[in-house]
Amino acid sequence: MEVQASMRIPLERSGSVPLYAQIGSFLRAAIISGKLPVQTRMPSARRLAGDLGISRMTVEAAYAGLEAEGLVRREMGSGTFVMALAPSPTRSSAEVPESWPQWQQDLIASCASWHDLPVLDVSSVVGEGVIPFESGTGDTRRFPLADFRSIMRSVLQREGKEALDYGETRGYAPLRRTISEILSLHGLQAGADDVLITSGSQQGLALVAQLLLRPGDSVVVERPTYAAALALFRAMGVRIVDVPVDRDGMRVDLLETALQRYHPRLIYTIPNFQNPTGACMSTGRRRSMVALAERYDVAILEDDFVGDLRYEGRAQPPLKALDRTGGVIYVSTFSKMLMPGVRVGFVHADGPVLKLLAGLKRLTDLATSSAFQRTLHRYVSIGRYEAHLRRSRRVYATRRDSMARALERYFPSGSEFDLPCGGLFIWVRLPPRYAAPELLSRAQKAGVGFASGEEFFVERSSGDRFLRLNFAAVTPEEIERGIRSLGKVIAESN
Numbered sequence: 001m002e003v004q005a006s007m008r009i010p011l012e013r014s015g016s017v018p019l020y021a022q023i024g025s026f027l028r029a030a031i032i033s034g035k036l037p038v039q040t041r042m043p044s045a046r047r048l049a050g051d052l053g054i055s056r057m058t059v060e061a062a063y064a065g066l067e068a069e070g071l072v073r074r075e076m077g078s079g080t081f082v083m084a085l086a087p088s089p090t091r092s093s094a095e096v097p098e099s100w101p102q103w104q105q106d107l108i109a110s111c112a113s114w115h116d117l118p119v120l121d122v123s124s125v126v127g128e129g130v131i132p133f134e135s136g137t138g139d140t141r142r143f144p145l146a147d148f149r150s151i152m153r154s155v156l157q158r159e160g161k162e163a164l165d166y167g168e169t170r171g172y173a174p175l176r177r178t179i180s181e182i183l184s185l186h187g188l189q190a191g192a193d194d195v196l197i198t199s200g201s202q203q204g205l206a207l208v209a210q211l212l213l214r215p216g217d218s219v220v221v222e223r224p225t226y227a228a229a230l231a232l233f234r235a236m237g238v239r240i241v242d243v244p245v246d247r248d249g250m251r252v253d254l255l256e257t258a259l260q261r262y263h264p265r266l267i268y269t270i271p272n273f274q275n276p277t278g279a280c281m282s283t284g285r286r287r288s289m290v291a292l293a294e295r296y297d298v299a300i301l302e303d304d305f306v307g308d309l310r311y312e313g314r315a316q317p318p319l320k321a322l323d324r325t326g327g328v329i330y331v332s333t334f335s336k337m338l339m340p341g342v343r344v345g346f347v348h349a350d351g352p353v354l355k356l357l358a359g360l361k362r363l364t365d366l367a368t369s370s371a372f373q374r375t376l377h378r379y380v381s382i383g384r385y386e387a388h389l390r391r392s393r394r395v396y397a398t399r400r401d402s403m404a405r406a407l408e409r410y411f412p413s414g415s416e417f418d419l420p421c422g423g424l425f426i427w428v429r430l431p432p433r434y435a436a437p438e439l440l441s442r443a444q445k446a447g448v449g450f451a452s453g454e455e456f457f458v459e460r461s462s463g464d465r466f467l468r469l470n471f472a473a474v475t476p477e478e479i480e481r482g483i484r485s486l487g488k489v490i491a492e493s494n
């Protein structure tokens, strides 16, 4: 079906809402309400621009926003088409009673691209009795609880008043100094004032996105990539351009075309032990990416979420260490190397960026918990952190090898995976006749979890033969048992 008549979209030309945003929200509501049914071919940008008496660029920006939200798809040479909406429990009439105020009904429509994102709750974290291959962290049983408890007690005894007050927005200065020392071990020359402490690195990602991106902008990500970063970019209403990853990280040879075609504002990359693939970007590609970003004047957001969990081979330089112009914003976290519940991550950037990010952080949560920062600082500076890391590396490397052996033994022939040299995950591709999303509930019934591939892709269906398996959060015994059960579930599904 094609929109034949000229489209009348009421526009407030002298209002404060940009025209592309007005067009975007009108079309979004029409798509969600079904007035523009699935597969409808939208008018070309040129025609709609003519109908509305505005520039073609404005319509392009509105279409780009809708595409980023997954509401339309643009096919080169054939046009822009309305996409099927993902089924949404909150969109059902049962959950959006008509008695709700209109603004609530509108809200559902305007958040269509991301409000289905599962919110972490206790049941999804604990998953009673299920072997947690879906986990995104290290082994919760290895959290250094006793040490942390005794340090926290002494922090509260000795500096309780300060620890329970608001701290500095930029973060507890002694912890920032320690972080700058950690960064220097990675070849990064950063002073304490070049570091902003955030509530987990997720907040770092969100602050950077909020600072740099506007609806209709483009962002380059890896294909596949971290699901909550994808959701974040969708929520920002930006166009997501994905560039494939192979075992050496993002295919930087394909990046330049994307930069030329989409003029993105940001490249988001996870160079070390990527989530979900485990790939580690080669030094050559790191250099090329930094050079390209410099040439095309694009910021790089480097997410180093598990950089210290390397099991073999030499460390590659962070992109930030190759950056001579202040083009790279580096984000890391204690969540995976230590414990996610401390909610301490950090950003290192140069120039005015850090100050602007600190300003935004203040608007978001004023400051990260001072009590936790002080406790973490003591824990890290007395060297227990290094010892904890060394032990974790040893334990997790053994678990990775156990999982690789179990996969060889129990998964159907034709399954493929690379052995990652660090991190938390093995990324498995099943042979063509299998579909991971269909296996998930059966696997859970059999007592095994996994992260299904489609959540890591912009085009979700591209991921349906992939499983992300966490080897670090589970014991070798659980690995053996869990992979055997998973192999059985897969075999029986055929």
Ligand SMILES: Cc1ncc(COP(=O)(O)O)c(C=O)c1O
Binding pocket: 136, 199, 200, 201, 202, 203, 226, 270, 275, 303, 305, 332, 333, 334, 335, 340, 344, 345
């Ligand atoms: C790649 C990546 N980046 C960032 C984060 C955010 O972690 P946190 O906010 O706990 O630091 C995660 C968490 O799973 C992740 O996988």
